[in-house]
Amino acid sequence: MPSVLWFRRDLRLDDNPALVEAAADGPVLPLFVLDPALWRPAGPARRGYLTASLRALDAPVAVVEGDPVRRVVDAARAVGASRVHVAADFGPYGARRDAAVEQALAEHGLELVRTGSPYAVSPGRVANGSGRPYRVYTPFSRAWAEHGWRAPAETPDGVDWLALDDTTEIPDPDLPDGLALPAAGEAAARRQWAEFLDRIDRYDDERDRPDLDTTSRMSVHLRWGEIHPRTMLADLARRRSAGAAAYRKELAWREFFADVLFARPATAREYLRPEYARMRYDEPGAALTAWQEGRTGFPIVDAGMRQLRATGWMHNRVRMVVASFLVKDLHLEWQHGARHFMRWLVDGDLASNQQNWQWAAGSGVDAAPYFRVFNPTSQGRKFDPRGEYLRRWVPELTEVGDPHDPSPEDRLATGYPEPVVDHAAERREALDRWEEIR
Numbered sequence: 001m002p003s004v005l006w007f008r009r010d011l012r013l014d015d016n017p018a019l020v021e022a023a024a025d026g027p028v029l030p031l032f033v034l035d036p037a038l039w040r041p042a043g044p045a046r047r048g049y050l051t052a053s054l055r056a057l058d059a060p061v062a063v064v065e066g067d068p069v070r071r072v073v074d075a076a077r078a079v080g081a082s083r084v085h086v087a088a089d090f091g092p093y094g095a096r097r098d099a100a101v102e103q104a105l106a107e108h109g110l111e112l113v114r115t116g117s118p119y120a121v122s123p124g125r126v127a128n129g130s131g132r133p134y135r136v137y138t139p140f141s142r143a144w145a146e147h148g149w150r151a152p153a154e155t156p157d158g159v160d161w162l163a164l165d166d167t168t169e170i171p172d173p174d175l176p177d178g179l180a181l182p183a184a185g186e187a188a189a190r191r192q193w194a195e196f197l198d199r200i201d202r203y204d205d206e207r208d209r210p211d212l213d214t215t216s217r218m219s220v221h222l223r224w225g226e227i228h229p230r231t232m233l234a235d236l237a238r239r240r241s242a243g244a245a246a247y248r249k250e251l252a253w254r255e256f257f258a259d260v261l262f263a264r265p266a267t268a269r270e271y272l273r274p275e276y277a278r279m280r281y282d283e284p285g286a287a288l289t290a291w292q293e294g295r296t297g298f299p300i301v302d303a304g305m306r307q308l309r310a311t312g313w314m315h316n317r318v319r320m321v322v323a324s325f326l327v328k329d330l331h332l333e334w335q336h337g338a339r340h341f342m343r344w345l346v347d348g349d350l351a352s353n354q355q356n357w358q359w360a361a362g363s364g365v366d367a368a369p370y371f372r373v374f375n376p377t378s379q380g381r382k383f384d385p386r387g388e389y390l391r392r393w394v395p396e397l398t399e400v401g402d403p404h405d406p407s408p409e410d411r412l413a414t415g416y417p418e419p420v421v422d423h424a425a426e427r428r429e430a431l432d433r434w435e436e437i438r
């Protein structure tokens, strides 16, 4: 029997259990639906990356455009398939969309078959002693490890791919000047992972250093499913280093945040701790624009925001600093920052992004205590001691004496802006506002 493999955020053939199922049915139509509900809000980085990844997919993927409810049913009927295979989507939009597609298929006597997910352990599987989702990372990660996961799935040989008559060209979106994206696709993901494994032993000590650039850069490949975390966990299990152990913990954060979003889908938009909705926030204005454009006058913040615009990625430590700055120095609601990140990040992922933003805003699960306000200047000094990261992304500070805290004369001479706020004063203001909701 012919079947459809509907790709979404699982753009790979290796370790793809839904493909194994589809190939066992018979010939397979590889399908991707350009869904306006996802394409429209995606920024240039995500559009550019997705289309590059589709081009790199080692299957003659049939791309169609429109409402998945109609397009998936049409495609299945066109090739005479009775089953449509997918990896389950646990995000709020994806789960709703899949339920609607499932129902539409059923009206034609066709079936939606969910096999696997983008996670080692699917959201909702790990529960605490009372059967509830965890709200704290450490016990979650313990239970997650105990739950365990399957070995990577075998890649089926010689899949008999089917084609569709009525398809759309993969779009070729223009990238804004100055934006360069990482190499996309399953082979690029494999290369990046192999290259990282050679230096994983340094990860534990150096992952907080944006200047050393020692993290794996795998987030984008995980985001688009060009590699499955199970494949990575199997490689990590063969290593005994502190670096491998630390890396596994980071993958567990990704799974934890997916679990949190699955249990509480409204937290993609709303405060997970509702008292934070009562806090006094400022209206977005010129300060938000300065933050977005990397001209706040705080070098580490500007370096991160410019790295984001230039590469679609930002180092995790710097993401934490710029997020804290938006919420606690500019007193803006986290959603403004999260939206900008989702627009520009190539790894933009609703679960990781929104939950990390809530973490930084103090309103999330297991959040940083609100009273711990990052000082952007000392964060810069600590994690970029020689100022190399700053100089890479804020080149006007290359020649100044102290790039972490340029003098007024240096700012004047180089055109680097004055600080948009007084950090010490805004820290006190943030704490005063927090006292009001305690």
Ligand SMILES: Cc1cc2nc3c(=O)[nH]c(=O)nc-3n(C[C@H](O)[C@H](O)[C@H](O)COP(=O)(O)OP(=O)(O)OC[C@H]3O[C@@H](n4cnc5c(N)ncnc54)[C@H](O)[C@@H]3O)c2cc1C
Binding pocket: 207, 215, 216, 217, 218, 219, 220, 222, 223, 247, 250, 251, 253, 254, 255, 257, 314, 315, 316, 317, 319, 320, 323, 341, 345, 347, 348, 349, 350, 352, 353, 354, 356, 357, 360
């Ligand atoms: C405000 C904010 C927003 C973020 N938005 C996203 C996002 O949209 N998408 C995204 O993938 N990550 C997000 N992160 C988490 C983290 O910054 C990125 O996963 C990491 O920087 C990606 O680079 P890497 O692959 O080199 O990381 P590595 O340090 O090599 O980490 C390995 C992998 O572990 C996972 N991971 C590491 N840290 C986290 C974390 N804090 N939360 C969840 N997973 C983690 C990622 O899958 C990552 O690829 C965000 C963090 C913050 C503070």
